Amino acid sequence: MMKWLDEAGERFLAHISLDCVVFGWHANQLKILLLKVKNLDVLALPGGFVMQQETLEEAAIRTLQERTGVENVFLRQFRVFSDPLRSNPEDRARDLEMMGIGRKRAAWFAQRFISVGFYSLVDFSKVDPRPDMFSETCSWYNLEDRGKMILDHDHILQTALAALRMQLNHQPIGYNLLPRKFTLPELQKLYETILGKKLDRRNFQRKVFSYGILRSLDEKRTGVAHKAPYLYSFDLRQYQKALKLGLQGGW
């Protein structure tokens, strides 16, 4: 029995890390915040570790505050990635060396990590991207034309996107991705982008209005080409009430 315990003491320990897929919305496009790894031509998701007295959520919030300057960012767990071989071991060894991580430290990094995936939704305009100690740059990328990604981060990103799609009707994505004031066409474009399909303008408006989650602002977006669209903001109470059941009807 004691034997079991001793084994267990070692056997069940793992390094816990977290990786965040940070979504932002800018120029009518969905953006992701990525780090360019030092000395390597690959990108990485912002990530971090969990300290003794933190929950995962607290650790993720802390990490993202370091990376974006945003306090108390919106985030959700979506999946744990626990494959002991999270990527090709040779690739990984080479990558770590290229990053300028010495053999000793590399050995540490080569241990088993279990990583908890979060997706995060932020107001693009509030983010001030800052690289971490392993990276040269931290900046926004388009989903389509991002570059090669380290480890299994590409897989994590895809999974996050799928989770986001699935939870579209249960999470306040508009509220978190858009600035406080926004136009209906902007909101529509956001939904179209996440869903990957076009929606009818009038039907979209009717439906959104029917939820009663928008507050109309008697104000128009100025300085923009063409007819000035009205501005709206979310009625957070109503939004959250509607999300509890899920926005009914789907898209």
Added chain:
Amino acid sequence: MMKWLDEAGERFLAHISLDCVVFGWHANQLKILLLKVKNLDVLALPGGFVMQQETLEEAAIRTLQERTGVENVFLRQFRVFSDPLRSNPEDRARDLEMMGIGRKRAAWFAQRFISVGFYSLVDFSKVDPRPDMFSETCSWYNLEDRGKMILDHDHILQTALAALRMQLNHQPIGYNLLPRKFTLPELQKLYETILGKKLDRRNFQRKVFSYGILRSLDEKRTGVAHKAPYLYSFDLRQYQKALKLGLQGGW
């Protein structure tokens, strides 16, 4: 830098455990598989640990195979529980002592655990419940009249149920909870139970048929009171195809 690493080496290690909320369907009721803890009047979710070369999923499947005899059970991650104080520390200490766990071992158990929650859907009739080393019994309980639960297991269970509800239209719950052959009223009752509301018989049938996920069997359930209902089984291909988009329309 090396200092950081050394700290890190300790700081980021945690014990990984997993807890499974096992749902079964019997006598038109949703059941959960629970363990009665030795010497204590509390119930616990089946759980286990992750070994070095396993993924979490493999560990969960192994655990449930030990607890139910079922190989390759259906399961899904739904949440990580990482609160360092997963329940009242005094309660926990007392509980561990009562379980007959010596002080040394208790200290081990009192370390920080991060637990990954899975929900699992099994064919009740295929399960042969077996207690683990910490428990007197392993058996099925009704959702409503289960007893007090250990640690934060009650919270985990509630969260699992919420996740199950949310994913109702994206997971093959019927396929996994019902035996291979089943009747429409049984399927309906299953949906009614998970959703917590009554559905109209004729509308339910029309809708399920419209998905094209059922294979009609030209066979009736015999030996049952009243008019014999027809038997059906799932057309797994069609079911999975339909689930990809989510069963449209909701309930």
Added chain:
DNA sequence: CCAAAAGTGTTGTTTTTACACCCATGA
């Protein structure tokens, strides 16, 4: 033969879809 559950269609209502014209603005 009776009580209880299962099978089966129709109708009114609501929701969804498809579609076109005028307006305001910056270039």
Added chain:
DNA sequence: TCATGGGTGTAAAAACAACACTTTTGG
């Protein structure tokens, strides 16, 4: 002034909700 995107309503089609009678079976 023109090209472009934004605002707005209606009608046909589809989906949904509500509803009752007959059949079968075991007790």
